[in-house]
Amino acid sequence: MKAISLFSGGLDSQLAACLIKQQGITVIGVNFVTPFFGIRQATLDAAKDLNIELLSVDISHEYMSEVLKHPVYGYGQHMNPCIDCHAYMLKKARSIMDDRGASFLVTGEVLGQRPMSQNKSALAAVEKLSGQKGLIVRPLSAKLLEPTIPEMKGWLDREKLLDISGRSRKIQIQLAEYYHIKEYPSPAGGCLLTEANYSRRLRHLLKIKEDAAAEELHILSWGRHFSIEDNLLIIGRNQRENEHLARAALPGDLLMEAVDFPGPVALLRSAGEKEPDLNYIGSIVARYGDGKNRPFVTIKVCSPEGNIKETFQVRPIAAEEVPAML
DSSP: OEEEEEOOSSHHHHHHHHHHHTTTOEEEEEEEEOSSSOOOHHHHHHHHHHTOEEEEEEOHHHHIIIIISSOTTOOOSSSOOHHHHHHHHHHHHHHHHHHTTOOEEEOOOOBTTSTTTSSHHHHHHHHHHHTOTTTEEOTTTGGGSOOOHHHHTTSSOGGGSOOOBSSOOHHHHHHHHHTTOOOOOOSSOOOGGGOHHHHHHHHHHHHHOTTOOGGGSGGGGSSEEEEETTEEEEEOSSHHHHHHHHHHOOTTOEEEEESSSOOOOEEEEEOSSSOOOHHHHHHHHHHTSTTTTSSOEEEEEEOTTSOEEEEEEEOOOOGGGSOOBO
16 A cells, blocks of 8 residues: 655654655655645655655746645745645645555644644645545544544554644654654754745735746845835845856846956846836946945946947945835
């Protein structure tokens, strides 16, 4: 018998896999990828150490329209639609379950670990929205929840499942020692949508460009962000970010940088019909380069392909006049 387990590589997902494996069930891990979370080397290493097959499935494009923009259960503290997200992943996992001839689904959720998304009401909402009622086994808290189909049919021994609840990690850490799990990330983080700064930038991008596609979102993690009318200006903070921005530019974007002085690469993405004020925007870019104290700085404007569209001189904007960052 086989089970499909949502597998992030975190401690809880590793322990859930161990608890199911020890009952003679073959566990196949699945890790879903979006611009906000996805597979990491640590995830691959964890699956290898547990000797389980791991599937990586990119759901970026459908996630944007089917989950992120219109969540049935709304958002958490920031722009994280956790209940809808979990339900969607389980719905997708069900199709993998059917394709691979597996019998049920597994998650590493712990009752009460996250007050808003892992209480009994939220877990019930996930089952309802995903359409997988009775097929979702949560081994770490199973004894505190209603018996699932695998338990009632005898595929799993309920007594060998656990009754963990709350935010303490003491029991999980003890279990990690028992199962010889040495590497696991901190339980915090992992999803960009739970971060205040990223969520603020994402809201702004979707405000000026509602149909923004998944490949447009990588830029939200880099640089200094400015909202200038219907334009998004991102100025790199170091060489690595400069290179990222240059590679991430899409058709219609503009790349700007000083000609005569070392400084950042800036990416300008416009969503409105009005032509952006390149002179004003260039003065902001100049402010963050080595020519910020010079009377004038020459700025070049390039296409994403590297073709120079124009050059002009600007007076670097005064520090007190720099617009607020997103």
